[in-house]
Amino acid sequence: MAWLTLALAGCCEVFGVIGLKQVSMRKGLRAWLLLIAAFAGSFSLLSYSMQYIAMGTAYAVWTGIGTVGGALVGMFLYGEPKEWRRVVFIAMILSAAVGLKLIS
Template sequence: MAWIALVLAGCVEVIGVIALKQVSMRKSLRSFALLFASFVSSFSLLTFAMQHIPMGTAYAIWTGIGTVGGAMVGMFMYGEPKEARRLLFIAMILSAAVGLKLIS
């Protein structure tokens, strides 16, 4: 259950990044509400996961999901470059997260 909460926390973090971009583009109550709700949800799920998963592992995987998700959202929703080097480093982040899961 803790691993599911951790993955959900990372996914909700990506929603928070999307909301952060929306706030930077147009400051609306809806954008701020989504930003607040997503970050509160993400931190709550991360807190639950850290009760059962070592802190270093949980935090690294949470930030990895957020980093990869944010980069992918940037590429597919906001027209950021899709260079091979960028994709290589994203793959490296994913590999590190899987490695941490395998040894935890």
């Protein structure tokens, strides 16, 4: 259950990044609500999962999910470059997070 909670925390982190981008583009109430709700949910779920998963592992996986998700959202929704080197490094981050799960 803790790993599922950690994955959900990472997904909330991605929505928080989307909210951050929306706030920087539009500054509307809806964007602010998404930003605040997503980051609040992310930190709450991360805090819960850290009760059962080692802090270093939980934080690394959480930031990995957020980093990979943010990069993919940037590439697919906001037109950021999709060059092969970027995809390779995203895959390396993802594989490191999976590796941490496997040895924990």
